[in-house]
Amino acid sequence: MTQTITVIRGDGIGPEIMDATLYVLDALKVGLAYEEADAGLVALEKHGDLLPQATLDSIRKNGVALKSPLTTPVGEGFSSINVALRRHFDLYANVRPAKSFPNTKSRFPSGVDLITVRENTEGAYIGEGQSISEDGETALLTQKITRKGSDRIVRYAYDLARKTGRKKVTIVHKANILKTTSGLFLKVAREVAAQYPDIQTNEMIVDNTCMQLVMRPEQFDIIVTTNLFGDIISDLCAGLVGGLGLAPGANIGVDAAIFEAVHGSAPDIAGKGVANPCALLLGAAQMLDHLGQPEKAERLRAAIIATLDAKDSLTPDLGGEGTTMSFAKAIASRV
Ligand code: NAI
Ligand code: MG
Numbered sequence: 001m002t003q004t005i006t007v008i009r010g011d012g013i014g015p016e017i018m019d020a021t022l023y024v025l026d027a028l029k030v031g032l033a034y035e036e037a038d039a040g041l042v043a044l045e046k047h048g049d050l051l052p053q054a055t056l057d058s059i060r061k062n063g064v065a066l067k068s069p070l071t072t073p074v075g076e077g078f079s080s081i082n083v084a085l086r087r088h089f090d091l092y093a094n095v096r097p098a099k100s101f102p103n104t105k106s107r108f109p110s111g112v113d114l115i116t117v118r119e120n121t122e123g124a125y126i127g128e129g130q131s132i133s134e135d136g137e138t139a140l141l142t143q144k145i146t147r148k149g150s151d152r153i154v155r156y157a158y159d160l161a162r163k164t165g166r167k168k169v170t171i172v173h174k175a176n177i178l179k180t181t182s183g184l185f186l187k188v189a190r191e192v193a194a195q196y197p198d199i200q201t202n203e204m205i206v207d208n209t210c211m212q213l214v215m216r217p218e219q220f221d222i223i224v225t226t227n228l229f230g231d232i233i234s235d236l237c238a239g240l241v242g243g244l245g246l247a248p249g250a251n252i253g254v255d256a257a258i259f260e261a262v263h264g265s266a267p268d269i270a271g272k273g274v275a276n277p278c279a280l281l282l283g284a285a286q287m288l289d290h291l292g293q294p295e296k297a298e299r300l301r302a303a304i305i306a307t308l309d310a311k312d313s314l315t316p317d318l319g320g321e322g323t324t325m326s327f328a329k330a331i332a333s334r335v
Contacts, residue, residue, distance in 0.1 A: 003291060004033040005066040006058045011040040012265025013275035014068030014322075018032065020277035020328035021066070021284050024303075027332035028296050030288060035062060039081055039267075040070030051081050065258045066287055068280060085258060091251035092149065094118040094157045095286065096234040102309045104318060106243030108267050111145065111218040112240050115166075117157040118230025120251060122149045125227045132160035145181040145226065150188035156197040156252075157224035168200040169193070172209045172225035182320060185226055203288040212237060238262060243274035245317045250290070259287040263320070275321045276315040278304055280333065303334035 007022070009015040025032065037055040037056070037238040044050050047078045051074070059065045070081050085091065100112040129142025145272070157169050170194065175186040186203070206214065206229045212219065213233070217240050223233060238247035244263035249260045261279030269275055281304060287298035313330040314320025 002009065002031060002033045004035050004062050005062075005287070006037050006055070006062045006195065007063060008037055008039050008055070008067040008070075009042070009097055010068030010265060011042055011071035012267050012270040014040070014070070014265055016270075016273060016324045017261065017275050017277040017280045018068045020324045022281045023318075023328050024277075024281055024300065024332045024335065025284060028300060028335045030105055030293060030296055032291075037065075037237060039067070041073060044073070047306070050078065051084055052197075053302045059085075059256055061090065063256050063289060064291065065256070065327045066284060067258050067282075069263060071265045071267070078139075086251055088242050089251075089253050089256040089258070090121060091253040091258060092119065092121045092152060093250075093252040094120040094230060095156075095160070096238035097248065097250060097252040097282070097286070098234075100241050101246055101305060103311055103314070104246060104308065106240065106242035108217055108240050110311065112211055112237075112249060113159065114144070114217065114220040114237060115164075115222050115277045116234040117153065117222060117232055118234055119149060119153040119225070119227050119231075121227070122146060123227030125231075129316050131281075143178075143181045145184045147184065149187050150226075151184045151192060154189045154192040154224055157222050158192060160201055161199045161222050161297075162196070166199075167209075168202060168221040168222045170202040170209070170220055170223045171194075171202050172204050172223055174206050174229070176205060181271070184224065189224070206227065206233070208231065213237065213240065236278045243317075244279065245315070246278050246282065248279050248281075248286055250283065250286045252290070259283040259290070275324050277324050277328050277331075278315050300331075300334050303331050306334045307331045 009018045037058040039055050069254045074082050100110045124143045126144050132139045168322040171189045173182045173186045175182040247262040249262045259284050285300045307330045313322030314324040315322050
């Protein structure tokens with residue numbers, strides 16, 4: 001039976017990089033059927049809703065979505081659609097690989113190959129318990145860490161290590177200061193780690209982690225951490241390997257998973273056909289792993305690396321003169 005996935009073309013450069021990505025997936029013969037659904041500004045214009053029920057229904061039915069960036073209109077009444085999707089489907093694991101690629105503007109053209117596993121549903125981002133005093137002088141925020149939330153994200157990281165043949169998990173925390181919240185996370189993480197004696201465990205305080213990542217990123221393999229720390233660290237890691245044009249991310253829950261580029265809708269270059277499609281393509285590679293097609297995922301990554309290596313049709317952000325589609329065709333010719 002053909003697997004159907006939900007395809008969200010999104011806003012700004014979204015449709016351009018999605019066309020390029022689907023072109024390469026066709027060349028790879030992944031055998032997927034696509035069900036298009038709208039979200040973002042385009043959905044607001046067409047259906048009067050940033051996140052229509054039909055889109056939620058499609059993702060629930062198919063269980064897998066490939067999503068281009070969405071523009072959240074600035075102004076009151078619009079909360080982030082991406083956050084809404086994570087909440088709606090309880091997408092608790094945000095999985096962001098960072099790998100050195102050739103011919104990118106990176107301080108680490110080789111040696112970095114790590115994955116950040118960020119808890120995506122609790123911590124400082126629960127949106128509850130925020131208050132500001134009447135005089136506007138004092139603001140408060142509640143953080144929530146649960147045993148269940150910590151257990152499932154740490155378990156996800158260790159299972160990912162086993163599945164991908166990685167050797168080490170670094171548990172990143174601040175339990176020395178945030179004794180209750182980060183303390184509970186670390187306690188549960190240690191309990192889970194003990195059940196994976198085949199994987200090396202390392203514990204590191206978050207501020208030191210940032211320094212270590214910048215000085216010696218090659219020491220990291222899988223990093224697992226809470227929501228706020230993971231948000232910051234995963235962007236830091238994207239910066240280590242050449243920035244937004246090459247950074248994919250997966251949001252994974254029990255019943256649904258959404259694969260995307262980390263970058264936004266890039267209104268400054270939208271419609272010009274020069275957006276780099278690699279981040280969404282690498283998100284598609286994560287999706288193929290998730291769908292049980294790891295050889296296709298590996299072929300896709302290898303084709304991207306070979307194209308970067310050959311400096312064939314690279315987009316302007318990578319110093320080339322290619323277009324989104326000529327770059328995609330160069331990649332497709334190597335899959
Ligand atoms: P952005 O990531 O869209 O752009 C930042 C800079 O990076 C721009 O100069 C852009 O041209 C460049 N850039 C981004 N992706 C690129 C690509 N594939 N190829 C070449 N250059 C690329 O971030 P910004 O400007 O802060 O946000 C624009 C819009 O995107 C906002 O409406 C924001 O809400 C939305 N956004 C959506 C996200 C999502 O749906 N996952 C994530 C981040 C932002
Ligand atoms: Mg972020």
